Amino acid sequence: xxxxxxxxxxxxxxxxxxxxxxxxxxxxxxxxxxxxxxxxxxxxxxxxxxxxxxxxxxxxxxxxxxxxxxxxxxxxxxxxxxxxxxxxxxxxxxxxxxxxxxxxxxxxxxxxxxxxxxxxxxxxxxxxxxxxxxxxxxxxxxxxxxxxxxxxxxxxxxxxxxxxxxxxxxxxxxxxxxxxxxxxxxxxxxxxxxxxxxxxxxxxxxxxxxxxxxxxxxxxxxxxxxxxxxxxxxxxxxxxxxxxxxxxxxxxxxxxxxxxxxxxxxxxxxxxxxxxxxxxxxxxxxxxxxxxxxxxxxxxxxxxxxxxxxxxxxxxxxxxxxxxxxxxxxxxxxxxxxxxxxxxxxxxxxxxxxxxxxxxxxxxxxxxxxxxxxxxxxxxxxxxxxxxxxxxxxxxxxxxxxxxxxxxxxxxxxxxxxxxxxxxxxxxxxxxxxxxxxxxxxxxxxxxxxxxxxxxxxxxxxxxxxxxxxxxxxxxxxxxxxxxxxxxxxxxxxxxxxxxxxxxxxxxxxxxxxxxxxxxxxxx
Ligand code: SGN
Ligand code: CA
Numbered sequence: 001x002x003x004x005x006x007x008x009x010x011x012x013x014x015x016x017x018x019x020x021x022x023x024x025x026x027x028x029x030x031x032x033x034x035x036x037x038x039x040x041x042x043x044x045x046x047x048x049x050x051x052x053x054x055x056x057x058x059x060x061x062x063x064x065x066x067x068x069x070x071x072x073x074x075x076x077x078x079x080x081x082x083x084x085x086x087x088x089x090x091x092x093x094x095x096x097x098x099x100x101x102x103x104x105x106x107x108x109x110x111x112x113x114x115x116x117x118x119x120x121x122x123x124x125x126x127x128x129x130x131x132x133x134x135x136x137x138x139x140x141x142x143x144x145x146x147x148x149x150x151x152x153x154x155x156x157x158x159x160x161x162x163x164x165x166x167x168x169x170x171x172x173x174x175x176x177x178x179x180x181x182x183x184x185x186x187x188x189x190x191x192x193x194x195x196x197x198x199x200x201x202x203x204x205x206x207x208x209x210x211x212x213x214x215x216x217x218x219x220x221x222x223x224x225x226x227x228x229x230x231x232x233x234x235x236x237x238x239x240x241x242x243x244x245x246x247x248x249x250x251x252x253x254x255x256x257x258x259x260x261x262x263x264x265x266x267x268x269x270x271x272x273x274x275x276x277x278x279x280x281x282x283x284x285x286x287x288x289x290x291x292x293x294x295x296x297x298x299x300x301x302x303x304x305x306x307x308x309x310x311x312x313x314x315x316x317x318x319x320x321x322x323x324x325x326x327x328x329x330x331x332x333x334x335x336x337x338x339x340x341x342x343x344x345x346x347x348x349x350x351x352x353x354x355x356x357x358x359x360x361x362x363x364x365x366x367x368x369x370x371x372x373x374x375x376x377x378x379x380x381x382x383x384x385x386x387x388x389x390x391x392x393x394x395x396x397x398x399x400x401x402x403x404x405x406x407x408x409x410x411x412x413x414x415x416x417x418x419x420x421x422x423x424x425x426x427x428x429x430x431x432x433x434x435x436x437x438x439x440x441x442x443x444x445x446x447x448x449x450x451x452x453x454x455x456x457x458x459x460x461x462x463x464x465x466x467x468x469x470x471x472x473x474x475x476x477x478x479x480x481x482x483x484x485x486x487x488x489x490x491x492x493x494x495x496x497x498x499x500x501x502x503x504x505x506x507x508x509x510x511x512x513x514x515x516x517x518x519x520x521x522x523x524x
Pocket of ligand 1: 041079081200201365
């Protein structure tokens, strides 16, 4: 069935699988172009429009100021490849098959780019793909193999692999701009997915921002030295602390500390990064990192002082990567303005999940806790979205596919499990808008050792179940927004905890998730 679907025209697909009838935008401008700018691991805490206390992102903020900022956009499974598969298919991980980063995407599935292409859109996918199988549904694609490289990256194309000199964030934008200017059919609306590697680990800044934050002292998050008391055991048992799991040679770029006596992937990684660079790139890198690295080695820090130093270096690197992303978003927005495309282009900025910037002492993601559950989402759509508006409703990456189809006036397949954001973008809230979201994280055992869990979050409370060890957490986000104190089982929360337990089971059944055992049964 799936193989047949990929080769059928849109109308036939609709007849086969069932679709919600299209409701075209009544716009004299015709279907909007869609520019989807997407990054990897960009936390809300590192966007000034979301109130960052660490950095400024003027170009992302520009999208927010001219459009809508979503305060509660959340993922269904906080990890890279799964989030991307959810976005493409509009279905949860257990139905689209990409439960974790290790599984390949079945590219014969129905995706929103395929449906848009079938409806006459020109489609392009440029940059980080991370779904193992070849992109389908695109007139043009040029993607990074796997995680990709920051410096002088290789790209996969339908005709083979090529290496392009430069910094990956600039190159993804160069290729995107080139496709906009020269590659597409200007008589058709377009979908351009311009997807960055940055700011993914190992957070390597480009030449333009190697010294941007060199003299900045970053404020520390309040929970940098969290001891994980009053939570279930997975919070203590993870492997993502700045203190223990952040590697000085690899993550913090003190190359001389790499233990190359054993030639493991990790031990050799700092050299692999450096050896990809041109002599000029190496010179700029050494000038930026060398003196500070020397000072660090002389200081021989330990304990909390060492954690503090690693946090500062981590923020320097991560935020420098974001500075390049922001510059490049500015380049694309400028081109839309200059070319006159801006007026009929829906621009989205988002990232595959959130990230920890030292909150709870961590880096990485995966948890249903707030920082990794949330994803940035700002949307500009001239004539539809009121500039400078904000939305507080619970929305998910599950909604993106339906949103794009709805905006384009293309039928939405019944199998998709989200809700179109178009009404919210118009400032309306449908009566049936969700009041809670469903979450399921699957990759365990795996990198960073985060236990499998499912959970439900509504506007105020969050219930999490680590079902393999049958441990629960319950948070009141109003009184405990940093989730430092689970009140699971406390008498004063018994009623509301019961409500969320029932809701979790309702959502699990609604999502058709048979991979997590019955919640009602375990709770009783
Ligand atoms: C790599 C990273 C992890 C990261 C995963 C997933 N390790 O394995 O830190 O969690 O990617 O990231 S590294 O040694 O390769 O840097 S994801 O964004 O692709 O999900
Ligand atoms: Ca990611």
